[in-house]
Amino acid sequence: DRDETGRDAHIEITSKGSGSSRKLSGKISIPVVLERQLTLASGPPVAEGEGLVSVAFETDGRSPGGALASLRGSGAYDIGGLKLLGLSPAAFTRSLAQAKDAAGITAAFGALRGGDGLDFGKVEGSIAISNGEVSFQPFRFTSADADVEVRTVAELALGEIDANVSVAFKARPGLPVMNLSFAGQPESLTRNEDNAELAANLGVTIMRQGIDELERLQREQKRLAELEEKQRIADEARLAAYYAQRDELLLRKREIKVHAEMRVIAAERLRQLIEAERAANLEISKTEAKQRLREIRLYRRLARLSTAPAAKPRQQQPAQRQSVVVPRSVNPVQGPQILVEPEGVPVIFGPPSQ
Numbered sequence: 001d002r003d004e005t006g007r008d009a010h011i012e013i014t015s016k017g018s019g020s021s022r023k024l025s026g027k028i029s030i031p032v033v034l035e036r037q038l039t040l041a042s043g044p045p046v047a048e049g050e051g052l053v054s055v056a057f058e059t060d061g062r063s064p065g066g067a068l069a070s071l072r073g074s075g076a077y078d079i080g081g082l083k084l085l086g087l088s089p090a091a092f093t094r095s096l097a098q099a100k101d102a103a104g105i106t107a108a109f110g111a112l113r114g115g116d117g118l119d120f121g122k123v124e125g126s127i128a129i130s131n132g133e134v135s136f137q138p139f140r141f142t143s144a145d146a147d148v149e150v151r152t153v154a155e156l157a158l159g160e161i162d163a164n165v166s167v168a169f170k171a172r173p174g175l176p177v178m179n180l181s182f183a184g185q186p187e188s189l190t191r192n193e194d195n196a197e198l199a200a201n202l203g204v205t206i207m208r209q210g211i212d213e214l215e216r217l218q219r220e221q222k223r224l225a226e227l228e229e230k231q232r233i234a235d236e237a238r239l240a241a242y243y244a245q246r247d248e249l250l251l252r253k254r255e256i257k258v259h260a261e262m263r264v265i266a267a268e269r270l271r272q273l274i275e276a277e278r279a280a281n282l283e284i285s286k287t288e289a290k291q292r293l294r295e296i297r298l299y300r301r302l303a304r305l306s307t308a309p310a311a312k313p314r315q316q317q318p319a320q321r322q323s324v325v326v327p328r329s330v331n332p333v334q335g336p337q338i339l340v341e342p343e344g345v346p347v348i349f350g351p352p353s354q
Helices: 064-069 089-097 102-113 196-307
Strands: 010-017 022-033 047-061 072-084 118-130 133-142 146-155 160-169 178-185 188-194 337-339 348-350
Touching: 047 064, 047 118, 089 102, 089 146, 089 160, 102 196
Parallel strands: none
Antiparallel strands: 010 022, 022 047, 047 072, 072 118, 118 133, 133 146, 146 160, 160 178, 178 188, 337 348
């Protein structure tokens, strides 16, 4: 037989026994195209990949339903290029890194359901059939973003499968595992996502991060306030030092100005004193010059008297004779005599020495 893609499907069935109690055995090798055979009820496919499922089984029962309920056997599956759609841990990690609130967490889950899906590559394993239940050996996927494990069970009597996908994210340490299940008829599966615990954990983590960030901001604000206070105190100290230095400079400037004015006043007083002394000295010099001039005139007169011929005394009455009083200090002068004085002293004519 061939499937819809043209690939061969091998089915071998052996029946033994009577109609009321019949035993069946056989081998089935069926090619699978997951994109067509596993779809959601809304239409999109659940997975991609192509492979082969082979089982050997046996059963007994009085009806087809009873035979399927007691089916037992084993087999294997081999699927290449398996990709689970609607599950992108890498996109979830990237989006969660930017989440700051509940809306960010919602956006991260939206990114998880979108993206390119999770590429498992080639997977293979064993199949166990017991009491009509087909169990596929779990297959796993490990990456830097998450550890994923897929467990699949099929109920042949009901024609349904139940695939459970457990995802342990590594975006943050200690995150709970999220379970994702696809159940129902293979071509009308229902997706169920159990992310309540994960979402609550992320919400608490973000809330703690917000609190931690708030505390950090408060500590930073306190540190900045303390630094600002220290800076303010230092600025006030520098300003006070500046004002003190300015006042000191102004005081020194005023002192310099006062000293300069005092020097000007002292210089003016000294000038006035010198002028007064000069005027006084000039008056003294004039007086001395007049005195010296009088002395010179006196000495000249005495000199003329000493060189003039003596006049004959007139005869007078004794009672009328007048006596000439010669000053004691005046000696007879025979002639003028110049006394040598030190340089700068005026020349003085004096009586001749005895």
